[in-house]
Amino acid sequence: MFNDLFAEVSQGFGTKNYTSTVPSFGRGHEIVVPHGKLIYIPQFIDQKIADRTLDVFFENDQYAWNETNWHNVENINDLVWKNIAWHQDTIKMYGKEHTLPRVSAWYGDTGKSYKYSGILLHPKPWSPALLWMREQLQKVSEHHFNSVLLNWYRSGQDHLSWHTDAEKELGKNPTIASLNFGEARRFVLRRNDDHSDKIEISLGHGDLLIMQGELQHYWQHSVPKQAKISKGRLNMTFRQIHSPTEL
Numbered sequence: 001m002f003n004d005l006f007a008e009v010s011q012g013f014g015t016k017n018y019t020s021t022v023p024s025f026g027r028g029h030e031i032v033v034p035h036g037k038l039i040y041i042p043q044f045i046d047q048k049i050a051d052r053t054l055d056v057f058f059e060n061d062q063y064a065w066n067e068t069n070w071h072n073v074e075n076i077n078d079l080v081w082k083n084i085a086w087h088q089d090t091i092k093m094y095g096k097e098h099t100l101p102r103v104s105a106w107y108g109d110t111g112k113s114y115k116y117s118g119i120l121l122h123p124k125p126w127s128p129a130l131l132w133m134r135e136q137l138q139k140v141s142e143h144h145f146n147s148v149l150l151n152w153y154r155s156g157q158d159h160l161s162w163h164t165d166a167e168k169e170l171g172k173n174p175t176i177a178s179l180n181f182g183e184a185r186r187f188v189l190r191r192n193d194d195h196s197d198k199i200e201i202s203l204g205h206g207d208l209l210i211m212q213g214e215l216q217h218y219w220q221h222s223v224p225k226q227a228k229i230s231k232g233r234l235n236m237t238f239r240q241i242h243s244p245t246e247l
């Protein structure tokens with residue numbers, strides 16, 4: 001028992017072997033990096049609820065979510081989604097339209113619109129399931145989240161390129177809490193000024209990761225392609241959006 005606890009305390013993360021301690025939640029890892037903090041709690045949501053989350057969040061009138069090759073489904077935006085209004089967005093870059101390599105949905109307090117990858121998003125009102133998820137986060141964070149962006153990576157082909165969540169609507173040092181379900185994917189952080197300084201965390205079914213402090217100013221993050229993965233992953237990132245008057 002003592003050895004287990006000790007192993008947890010001393011586990012190092014990333015190329016620089018950053019040390020971690022056990023967060024006040026009682027298990028998991030609190031990783032202090034230069035200019036930021038990460039809290040990583042594997043299986044924060046227990047497996048039964050995590051399984052159920054996938055069934056509920058992907059319920060629709062036509063396809064079994066886990067038995068479908070979603071890259072072949074062209075009318076994702078027109079399906080009758082029972083609980084989450086999934087939408088595949090297109091962005092314009094250098095005058096050309098690009099379909100985003102993932103599917104997303106945006107929920108939160110109404111009136112908190114948000115610009116993301118050049119798209120202006122208007123959140124849909126909270127559902128009981130999303131509010132329940134948000135409530136769970138209070139066990140680890142006193143932070144108030146008023147919106148959530150849901151990302152659905154249909155397979156290992158879907159990905160998210162290097163970026164920071166530093167939009168001004170998020171305030172100066174945003175706390176961002178990410179809940180993950182389905183297939184585990186690599187979540188990689190790298191320092192803006194030294195790309196060899198990397199931290200990689202596998203975010204699997206029920207896992208929680210919180211990014212806080214100055215992290216968004218000094219570190220980028222990404223979810224790289226993983227060619228061998230054929231199944232889907234659901235990610236929800238809870239954020240606090242400030243109204244223009246609060247900025």
Ligand SMILES: O=C(O)CCC(=O)C(=O)O
Pocket residue numbers: 149151160165178187203221223235237
């Ligand atoms: O899918 C993830 O783990 C990360 C999502 C993310 O970084 C974002 O939505 O900004």
Ligand SMILES: [Fe+2]
Pocket residue numbers: 163164165221
């Ligand atoms: Fe992000």
